[in-house]
Amino acid sequence: MGIPTISDHALLLLSGGHDSIALAAWLRPAACLTIDYGQRPVEGEMRSAQAVAQALDLAWHSFRVDLTPVGSGLLHDGTALNPDTGHSVEGAPSPEWWPYRNQLLVSLAAAWALGRGFDEILVGSVGPDGVRHKDGTAAFYTKLDEVVAYQEGGLRVVAPAIEMSTVELIEASGVGDNILGFAHSCHVGAYPCGTCPGCRKHDDVIARTGRFK
Template identity: 30%
Template sequence: MTDHALVLFSGGQDSATCLAWALDRFPHVETLGFDYGQRHRVELEVRAAFRERLARENPAWAARLGPDHLLTLDALREVSDTALTRETEITMQANGLPSTFVPGRNLLFVTFAAALAYRRGLRHLVAGMCETDYSGYPDCRDDTLKALQVAINLGMDRRFVLHTPLMWRDKKATWALAARLGGAALVEAIRVETHSCYLGDRTTLHAWGFGCGTCPACELRQRGWEAWAADPGKDETHD
């Protein structure tokens, strides 16, 4: 359908916010997660609870929320040697990228999402990549994703539209967007039901959510929360 969407939903803060963004705009929204043997696989385990809470607390969105899909990409782990696919220390590498960078991950995710959308008859792809407040991953860059959209549309002979609503938002603005879309209820659902910590730690609930509090993902989420809590003004970034 030309106005139906598929959200790449990992179970983290960014993709959860993107799911709310899509439900606010499209009449039918499906979700897709990927199991690639990630170290923080707990993110996959929280996806269902977040979807259920979102539907329970917002009946209008519940009517729009379609089925969830999960694809296994074991090959990605096989070709990767990173801190997200191995029990190794998170460090900065000689190339300037953190060891959490999984080469090709987002390229594969979007391509498989488009393949599923092709079969499901969905036109809009929504993903949480961002180059404003991130770890420097080259496959999160706007230029990368625009080029990928062109390649996918040529290769599949479709006119998919790839939306990245967080591309120019930092984490403070991402919390603000959630507040604008769903108020305090959505902010709280994201805070307690989603998972961003690279180490998969859900033993401690901080003000900003569960996590180890020391990995790069936790640090980004914490800084964004604290900046937003100190100045919870409206999200002024245009969609």
């Protein structure tokens, strides 16, 4: 596929994982934003995102909003939430599921972007995310774009890689090992735990791309 077209005034939500790093390198948004919302791996995500933005010579911003009162799953305290019966691992969409997380983060990014000259929020979700939770699906982002664009400011929400896998995105982006090597994927801490779904996906992606040999 060709390079997705983005606005000249796009703001990328940069979590410091493989997907958003590859998007940053590939599309070179006007700026990147990392939100400290009280997630357990925040120290690692901030370290990665800042290093990536600096290496790519992209503007980087961050701010803190405490979302822990509505947290759940591995990113929060390790519990998992069953949307029907309450806190229980059984029936949670995925161990890392945090209710409405992507909706909350995109809304926060859009609210921050409004009045700062940005007109588009880019998110790094890829196709397989939608299997793990509904707020990673193409349909979700179509709806979210519609509801954000409907409101004052008319910002757009775009997930340029939503039809791709992480490996496809990395390969299409041409991102270098020196940039990709900053990635932080662990859901539970500042350094890789090696066993959470984020760490397992990280290792699987590296193996599939044949990088860092």
